[in-house]
Amino acid sequence: xxxxxxxxxxxxxxxxxxxxxxxxxxxxxxxxxxxxxxxxxxxxxxxxxxxxxxxxxxxxxxxxxxxxxxxxxxxxxxxxxxxxxxxxxxxxxxxxxxxxxxxxxxxxxxxxxxxxxxxxxxxxxxxxxxxxxxxxxxxxxxxxxxxxxxxxxxxxxxxxxxxxxxxxxxxxxxxxxxxxxxxxxxxxxxxxxxxxxxxxxxxxx
Numbered sequence: 001x002x003x004x005x006x007x008x009x010x011x012x013x014x015x016x017x018x019x020x021x022x023x024x025x026x027x028x029x030x031x032x033x034x035x036x037x038x039x040x041x042x043x044x045x046x047x048x049x050x051x052x053x054x055x056x057x058x059x060x061x062x063x064x065x066x067x068x069x070x071x072x073x074x075x076x077x078x079x080x081x082x083x084x085x086x087x088x089x090x091x092x093x094x095x096x097x098x099x100x101x102x103x104x105x106x107x108x109x110x111x112x113x114x115x116x117x118x119x120x121x122x123x124x125x126x127x128x129x130x131x132x133x134x135x136x137x138x139x140x141x142x143x144x145x146x147x148x149x150x151x152x153x154x155x156x157x158x159x160x161x162x163x164x165x166x167x168x169x170x171x172x173x174x175x176x177x178x179x180x181x182x183x184x185x186x187x188x189x190x191x192x193x194x195x196x197x198x199x200x201x202x203x204x205x
Contacts, residue, residue, distance in 0.1 A: 004072050004097060027055040029184050030113055030145065033200050034059070036180070037141040041065055043108040046135070048098050049115025051076035052083070060087055068092035070101065099127040103135035110135060110142045113198075116168075117146035117160040125161075125171055132172070142176060142201045144168055148183065151195040165199040176201040 039045065041063045047055055050069035059067050067090075071077050074095045081088040094101070098115060110132060119125045136142055146163040147155070154160060163171075165181040179200045186194040 024054065024186070027053060027058060027113070029182055029196075029198055030055050030111060030143070031058050031062070033143050033180070033182065033198055034109055034111060035062075036200065037109055037143075037202075039064070039108050044068070044105065045109040045111065046070060046107045048110065048112040050080070050111075052079040053113070054083075055111070055113070056080060056091055057084060057087075060084070060090065065090070068094060068107070070094040070096055070098060072097055098131060099124050101131055103131060105135075106137045106140070107135055108140050110140065112143065113145040114147075114155070114196075116144050117163060118155070118158060120159050120161045129171055129173070133175075136203050138175075138203050138205055140203050141179075142172065142203065143198060144201075145184075145196055145198040148195040148197040151197075163199075164197055168199050169201070172201060175203055175205045177204045 034045065042065055044066040045059060045064055046068040047053065048070050049072070050056060051071045051073060056067055056069050069077060069080065069091060072095070077093045077095060081093065084091070099119070116125070116128065119128055132142060146168070147160055149162050149164055151162055152160065153162070165178055169176065169178050179202050181200075182198045184196045184198060186196050188194060
């Protein structure tokens with residue numbers, strides 16, 4: 001974890017929120033797919049690799065009361081907390097590596113935009129899925145967004161593993177049913193195009 005943490009702490013220590021390629025002023029696809037799961041306002045929702053993303057702002061504005069954000073980088077989470085101000089106190093902030101984290105509760109919605117695709121080692125992906133299984137009970141939803149097969153091969157200087165819904169389904173296993181997939185062309189702050197795929201699964205057993 002230390003090498004990964006130090007990389008992302010350095011990124012967030014040296015770049016502003018809108019100076020990273022994955023910045024979104026409005027995380028509309030993520031929010032739409034979370035809403036599509038039909039969670040009530042007390043549903044536990046976790047954003048894996050959320051960093052300084054504005055998804056937490058949007059979820060709190062939607063009235064969700066049990067929101068957690070997990071990230072390797074304490075600097076990233078500090079940036080989000082500062083932006084939210086007093087509202088940050090209603091959110092759980094978890095500094096952890098999703099491949100080694102030990103979930104203390106279960107969640108109705110697990111959301112991950114652009115964290116899973118950094119796991120290029122099959123052992124890391126298996127460890128991530130093991131944590132996901134312990135954190136998402138039957139009936140819960142998993143939303144994973146990665147670079148699509150025609151998306152970039154690297155991000156922030158690191159190689160990525162691109163995915164489509166079929167490769168994600170193979171990683172998660174048969175107890176997760178694919179519900180929907182959406183494509184998104186993300187525009188970076190410097191207006192380059194990045195092909196993403198968003199896949200939503202429901203745990204059926």
